[in-house]
Amino acid sequence: MTPAPARPPYGSYAALVGVYSGGLMGAGLAARLLGRGPRTNTALDFVLLSAASFKAARVISRDRVTSFLREPLAEGTAYDGEEEAASGTGMQRALGELVTCTRCIGTWTAAGLTSTQILAPRFGRLLTWSLASSAASDFLQSAFTALAHKSNELEGRTRGLM
Numbered sequence: 001m002t003p004a005p006a007r008p009p010y011g012s013y014a015a016l017v018g019v020y021s022g023g024l025m026g027a028g029l030a031a032r033l034l035g036r037g038p039r040t041n042t043a044l045d046f047v048l049l050s051a052a053s054f055k056a057a058r059v060i061s062r063d064r065v066t067s068f069l070r071e072p073l074a075e076g077t078a079y080d081g082e083e084e085a086a087s088g089t090g091m092q093r094a095l096g097e098l099v100t101c102t103r104c105i106g107t108w109t110a111a112g113l114t115s116t117q118i119l120a121p122r123f124g125r126l127l128t129w130s131l132a133s134s135a136a137s138d139f140l141q142s143a144f145t146a147l148a149h150k151s152n153e154l155e156g157r158t159r160g161l162m
Helices: 010-034 043-062 064-073 090-099 102-119 121-161
Strands: none
Touching (some): 010 090, 010 102, 043 064, 043 102, 043 121, 102 121
């Protein structure tokens, strides 16, 4: 007989949603007190923020350099970015699910980057542009690798016809 799956840690999920919502509320209040807001953001800012959020989420949930963050929250060794969230209960499991899921942590990185751009605009822009540039570099590297692979494949076929 297979044991029943562990009940999801709903209380821990609720606490994380509370921290997320409270953080956004705090950033919003601080922005209001400082007289800052996103009114000056453009469509380009949104595109860059999207790319930066994507890159930050990938770094946190997949890169070796951040494996130390995931290690206490993951099953097995968190090094290659393919680990699973800890199967335990409570906050460890909820945080493990958060930091091993690119879409989940992406929501948090987007909120953090947006808040940083509003509260500390110079640093926020520097951070966002750096991460967005890194994301663009990743896409260009992948495109180059795919193109080189396809070129080599076609060249091999052409040689076979001669």
